[in-house]
Amino acid sequence: MHAVKMGLGLWRMGMLATALAAFSLTGTGCLVGTGDEDATFEDDAIAAEEGDQAEADAVDSAEQPLGTVYKVGPSRQYKNLGQVANLLKAGDIVEVDGNATYPGDVRFTKHGSASQKITIRGLRVNGKRPVLSGGTSTVEFAGNHYLVEGFDVTGGSTRCVFHHAHNITLRDSVVH
DSSP: OEEEEEEEEEOOOOOSSSSSGOOOOSSSSSSOSSSSSSSEEOOOOHHHHHHHHHHHHHHHHHHHHOEEEEEESSSSBSSGGGGGGGOOOOOOOOEEEESSSSEEEEOOOOOOOOOOOEEEEEETTBBBEEEEEOOOOEEEESSSOOEEESSSSOOOOEEEEEEEEEEEEEEEEEEE
């Protein structure tokens, strides 16, 4: 168990698989879980240091059956994550264009599966991640089995990332 004191809050890490050092965290109340969930937090630098884990993640991603691919961006059919959140099924992939800011208060309630996670992937544009900003909880995970990578999450009035689900992996992301 790890405990990290940040600002006004004491965060009890519970069953989290790796340390919060994988993130750039600022502010208070950004990452909240009930303590009974399984979640992992990864960063490219940490994954490289943990070579075997990085290879295992790459194999898992490569072997995951492909579902529907949803593209989100200013010039796409879907303009924000909220428009696709309720459409998702196990194995689906959401690709979000970077160098753009998207509204927060996104709630993921649909479940993936252990063998077919739902992947939410930020694609850098001009070297910039997509930004999720605002809302009470900028992004909330109530559904199980998600892989989320490549985002800048900021501006939640209560918290930026709120998860009360199992098997949530958040990597290569910055949470403010």
